Structure formats: structure tokens, C-alpha cells
Amino acid sequence: MINVKKGFSLIEVVMVMAVIALALTLAGPRIGAGIGRLQLEQAGQSLRSFIKIGRIQAQRTDREHYVLLDRKNDSITLLNPEMKPLRHEELPSSVQIILDSESDFATVLIAPSGIVRGETVRLRGRAGELEVSLQ
Structure with missing residues (x-):
């Protein structure tokens, strides 16, 4: 009879964990x-x-x-005439929100x-800036 052990060795588990860690290290910033x-x-x-x-x-x-x-609060609000x-x-x-003026508000x-x-409205995030067309 042949004794066959089923399962993974500690070295195999450590190697798989290392490959997963390397993949996450490389892919994390892109995500x-x-x-x-x-x-x-x-x-x-x-x-x-x-605006629409x-x-x-x-x-x-x-x-x-x-x-x-x-x-200041990085928010937008639609207001009626009152x-x-x-x-x-x-x-x-x-x-x-990035404004051309130094004011905390723009209308x-x-x-x-x-x-x-x-005025021109630009938004800044981790991925760069975006200029929003008002038309």
C-alpha cells in the first residue's frame, strides 16, 4: 500500500500568499x-x-x-428664485471644487x-482635474 498525503505543505501556502501579495502591490494603485x-x-x-x-x-x-x-463643504445646491x-x-x-476666485462660494x-x-468650474480629485462645461 502506498501512503499518499493529501493537502498543501507550509511552503506551498507561503508561496501562494507571496504571489497574491505581489499582485495586490502592483495592482492596488491602479485600482x-x-x-x-x-x-x-x-x-x-x-x-x-x-444645471440641467x-x-x-x-x-x-x-x-x-x-x-x-x-x-468649503464641497457641495452643490440647486436653489429656486426664493x-x-x-x-x-x-x-x-x-x-x-476649484474656483477662479478666492471666495468659498460661487453661483x-x-x-x-x-x-x-x-465662472468656470473645475473639480479636482486623486485622478486629476476635470473642467465642467456650464452649457
Whole structure:
């Protein structure tokens, strides 16, 4: 009779763990950068959707609406003509609002005609910067 032992030796287990650790070391930064880029794109899409909703509301009510960009809290808020919030969203913690001015706030004005006025809005994240078109 032949004695056959089933299972893994300690050396085999250690080697597999070393290969997994090496793979995670090489792939980890790329995964993190991908998540950062995704968060940056998502924040840009949120801002564009706020402007789009504001444009629809401004045309529907025939009154100006506003998008408030809060650099201090990294949030965006859609305001009606009475300055009451219609929608509010905080950006991911890795995304910051970059404004041309030194102010903590910026306002994007949305006219009933659909024209959007405001300073250039850039978002900065771990994966770089994104300039958001206001039109």
C-alpha cells in the first residue's frame, strides 16, 4: 500500500500568499486611481445634472434658478428664485471644487431662456482635474 498525503505543505501556502501579495502591490494603485477617476466623473455628472434640472425648472417657471457651489463643504445646491434649496448633494470626500476666485462660494445663474452664466468650474480629485462645461 502506498501512503499518499493529501493537502498543501507550509511552503506551498507561503508561496501562494507571496504571489497574491505581489499582485495586490502592483495592482492596488491602479485600482485606487480608477476609483478616484470614477468619483471625479460622477461629481462632474452631478453638477451637469443640477444645471440641467435648473434649466428645466427655470424654463417651466419662467424665473431664474441658481446652482450654489460651496467650496468649503464641497457641495452643490440647486436653489429656486426664493433661494430655497430644491436639491442638495455633497461631493465625494476625494473631490474638491476649484474656483477662479478666492471666495468659498460661487453661483451659477440659470435664466428662463436656458442661458447659463457663471465662472468656470473645475473639480479636482486623486485622478486629476476635470473642467465642467456650464452649457
